[in-house]
Amino acid sequence: MADKMPSVEQWTECVRECASNVGPAMGLEPCQVLARLKAPANGLSGVAIALENDRPIVLIGVLSNSGGRAAIARAVFQMAPNELPKPEDETDAVGELANVISGHVKAAMKRVDAKMRIGLPYAVNADAFASHQTQVTLRVSFGSVPAALVVTLL
């Protein structure tokens, strides 16, 4: 099974494609990839979800800065443009975004591993994603809302 597992590049491409489909359904603008980074910058935080079988396979992180997290919360919870979301609302909203992206990735990668399931979301910051070979960070924007999608092969 392991030798058939897609590379981190293939997982990343799948995450990118799923994120671009998910944005508009969650009240955000379409996702656009701006750059590939070595690792997410310090100070970013968000939510990570593992796709797992009998062991964790891949970790998908959705991170942003404070402005980005607030903008995601306003979009997902349909808040007024000047409304200030609570920190827990921001984490919930980023978690929802991560959850839906992961769900799409799971469905897209079903043929690779039909038994794969979505793990529980948990709050993370950029420190959880130290740069290494089997990790790709995409700097993306949902319109003008900044975010980083981090894909780590576990």
Next chain:
Amino acid sequence: MEFEQLVYNAPAILRPRRFAVLGEHAILMQLREFAGHEPLAKDAERLFARGAVPDGTYVARNGRWLPEMRPEAIVPEPEAPDPELQKLSAGAIDDLNDRIESLETMVKNMQRSLENAMRSLSDVASPPPRAAAAPAGAGHAVAAAPAPAPAPAPRREHLGGIETASRAADSIPAQPPAPLPLAEADRPAGKPVTLPTAAALSDLVKSLAGGDAVLQPAERADWSKLAELGPVYAAPFADHDGNEAGAMIMDIESALRLAGALLMESEEMVTSLLEEKMMSDEMLDAASEVCNTLMSAFNKVSGNTHMRVSKLELMDAGRLSWLASARKTDDYRYSHGGRLVMAVR
């Protein structure tokens, strides 16, 4: 126990909500809260009372808890080749082909330069007798066709980049080649490039740095002078044949602020680097990525050949002198601070 519920995110959008509950008591409480699922709660009570399979997983089916089959007991279905993965592989192969093509072009250009240099050296060593008859200024044309008239065609084919010059050489007697003047060598051989509009560039900057970030057209600056006052960075861009067409040039403030926006760095961090006029490797890489992003606006201009931008690097005033005679320059002020210029040779 893991739960997944569908909840309304908006009047017409359902989204999954996942959560977990730990411990027998909490699980039973949670199950009792779900209206219409009493059989599940009762079945769970029986299961806890009777004793569950150690380390087993249970799934809900038709109002009953059933042990989930262990993965090793499931015979995997033969997997059909995934068209999605095949598409991804094809993309990777295309990328590799592009890289091979650009490397081949680079090698050809190097061979061409080497041949010219070898010819110059051999001609210096043994000047031909008819050199004095050469018309003034024809040196460049002759450089492309140093061989006597009998078979000019194959050589012209080999020297694709200077096709026009070698055609002119057909009617000119062979003579020693003169070395190319620097300005002539720097001149781009590719198609002229059209600069993108401020709106197209601003759209990209907005996606990087937020809705309030724009590039505003500004008066033309003397970049050689700016480079004497503080660090200035330039990223040349070229077509796939390596013909340099122009450059994006940024002062340290715009480079740091745009790089900071890309990395989503805090304002404090960018300000502190700016105060020290310090460009870290990480920020320089990020600023180069910004140039790469801005390059897409050039490539979307109708009629422009596809171009690639090189890494941003520190430029001194001398290396920016060509800007004064650039074919076109568009100066901008970045709304969050700093200035930059797009220039074509």
